[in-house]
Amino acid sequence: MTLTANDPSRKSWLNVPENSDFPIQNIPFGVFITKDDVITIGTRIGNYAIDLGALQQLNYFEGIELTDDMFMQDTLNDFISDGKKTWRLVRNRIADIFDINNPKLRDNEKQKEIVIFDIKDVEMQLPVLIGDYTDFYSSREHATNVGKMFRDPDNALLPNWLHIPVGYHGRSSTIVPSGIPVHRPNGQTLPPGETQPVFGPSKRVDFELEMAFITTDANIMGEPIPVNETEDHIFGMVLFNDWSARDIQKWEYVPLGPFLAKNFASSMSPWIVTLDAMEPFRTAGPEQNDPKPLEYLQQTGEHAFDIKLQVGLAPENGEETIICNSNFKYMYWSMSQQLAHHTVNGCRVNSGDLMGSGTISGPTPDSFGSMLELTWGGQNPLKLNSGEERKFIEDGDTVIMRGYCQNDEVRIGFGEVSSKLLPPFSKK
Numbered sequence: 091m092t093l094t095a096n097d098p099s100r101k102s103w104l105n106v107p108e109n110s111d112f113p114i115q116n117i118p119f120g121v122f123i124t125k126d127d128v129i130t131i132g133t134r135i136g137n138y139a140i141d142l143g144a145l146q147q148l149n150y151f152e153g154i155e156l157t158d159d160m161f162m163q164d165t166l167n168d169f170i171s172d173g174k175k176t177w178r179l180v181r182n183r184i185a186d187i188f189d190i191n192n193p194k195l196r197d198n199e200k201q202k203e204i205v206i207f208d209i210k211d212v213e214m215q216l217p218v219l220i221g222d223y224t225d226f227y228s229s230r231e232h233a234t235n236v237g238k239m240f241r242d243p244d245n246a247l248l249p250n251w252l253h254i255p256v257g258y259h260g261r262s263s264t265i266v267p268s269g270i271p272v273h274r275p276n277g278q279t280l281p282p283g284e285t286q287p288v289f290g291p292s293k294r295v296d297f298e299l300e301m302a303f304i305t306t307d308a309n310i311m312g313e314p315i316p317v318n319e320t321e322d323h324i325f326g327m328v329l330f331n332d333w334s335a336r337d338i339q340k341w342e343y344v345p346l347g348p349f350l351a352k353n354f355a356s357s358m359s360p361w362i363v364t365l366d367a368m369e370p371f372r373t374a375g376p377e378q379n380d381p382k383p384l385e386y387l388q389q390t391g392e393h394a395f396d397i398k399l400q401v402g403l404a405p406e407n408g409e410e411t412i413i414c415n416s417n418f419k420y421m422y423w424s425m426s427q428q429l430a431h432h433t434v435n436g437c438r439v440n441s442g443d444l445m446g447s448g449t450i451s452g453p454t455p456d457s458f459g460s461m462l463e464l465t466w467g468g469q470n471p472l473k474l475n476s477g478e479e480r481k482f483i484e485d486g487d488t489v490i491m492r493g494y495c496q497n498d499e500v501r502i503g504f505g506e507v508s509s510k511l512l513p514p515f516s517k518k
């Protein structure tokens with residue numbers, strides 16, 4: 091099916107500001123609550139949120155097989171379950187409805203009032219009910235940096251790393267949308283030079299610059315997804331801040347890996363940008379010749395995506411400093427390889443599952459995707475524009491991640507995931 095929604099020459103009758111992440115070629119999917127307390131599935135063009143439930147009731151999706159209440163739900167899971175053909179039909183239709191040359195809704199003031207909201211007047215929700223959350227560890231630069239700091243500088247990459255898209259099962263219950271503040275976790279740590287652990291607030295709260303993809307029902311139990319079919323089961327992507335407590339992590343992670351250092355919070359951007367919208371931004375990933383991956387992980391064609399990523403840090407009431415510029419294309423293992431590996435043993439993947447990329451670090455120190463790496467374990471504090479210094483994230487700091495793809499014709503962006511760190515939770 092042609093992705094008519096991606097036509098770079100198309101213009102919308104809705105105003106799209108210059109450099110907007112959300113031109114008519116994007117058409118992401120999300121869930122929002124309107125001022126009247128109605129929850130609906132929607133999309134976004136420019137700074138307008140569009141109620142797809144209302145559009146469906148007004149019969150704008152006629153001819154596409156959809157259950158009657160498909161968009162009047164509080165999650166996208168059922169829509170995602172309908173599969174790629176339906177996602178494409180719906181995205182193409184939305185592009186058509188908002189095309190500058192289509193008068194049907196454009197010239198119907200009464201209907202526009204029901205369908206279109208100023209983005210400032212809606213509250214974004216988590217777009218999917220996340221059943222399972224898996225986090226990978228797929229940036230070679232990040233794994234190398236962490237290996238140097240936590241283990242052995244001379245053997246930073248463990249022997250399995252270049253053969254396996256390493257990952258672990260996280261928890262979905264503490265994944266929150268952009269804007270929801272996060273509490274500094276309490277936990278057990280081993281202070282430097284001590285032999286006995288102590289309990290208290292983490293002193294090394296960090297962000298992890300990640301992206302995550304959201305799957306559809308991909309397989310039945312026992313059935314692996316071949317690497318060249320995986321992209322049919324990936325609905326789209328979001329920005330993902332996988333908050334981490336480095337001191338808790340260091341003490342707890344041997345031998346079973348991350349646990350309480352990771353599951354106190356992860357924050358995601360609220361609009362899921364479809365893999366279809368990112369089609370023009372495919373690019374080659376890093377070479378995988380030394381060693382070559384095993385056959386079930388070998389793929390042809392381009393499966394990395396050129397997504398520019400940025401992290402800003404804003405102290406309480408202070409101006410933001412950009413502390414990192416990275417790119418999703420640096421990932422050693424592609425999303426396809428991650429999903430093929432995840433299911434090769436027969437593990438079942440469901441609609442709304444979320445797979446984190448792992449921290450995305452680039453080759454240069456300004457592209458490192460965590461404070462742990464940017465300050466090299468706290469040894470080299472970052473200078474903020476305000477004159478303050480940071481080794482890790484302090485109470486009151488807001489971490490903002492942004493991402494977008496851009497070529498000569500179109501910019502497809504993710505908006506942002508922004509969240510503030512609060513002091514440890516205390517019951518009022």
Ligand code: CA
Nearest residue numbers: 225298332448
């Ligand atoms: Ca992570």
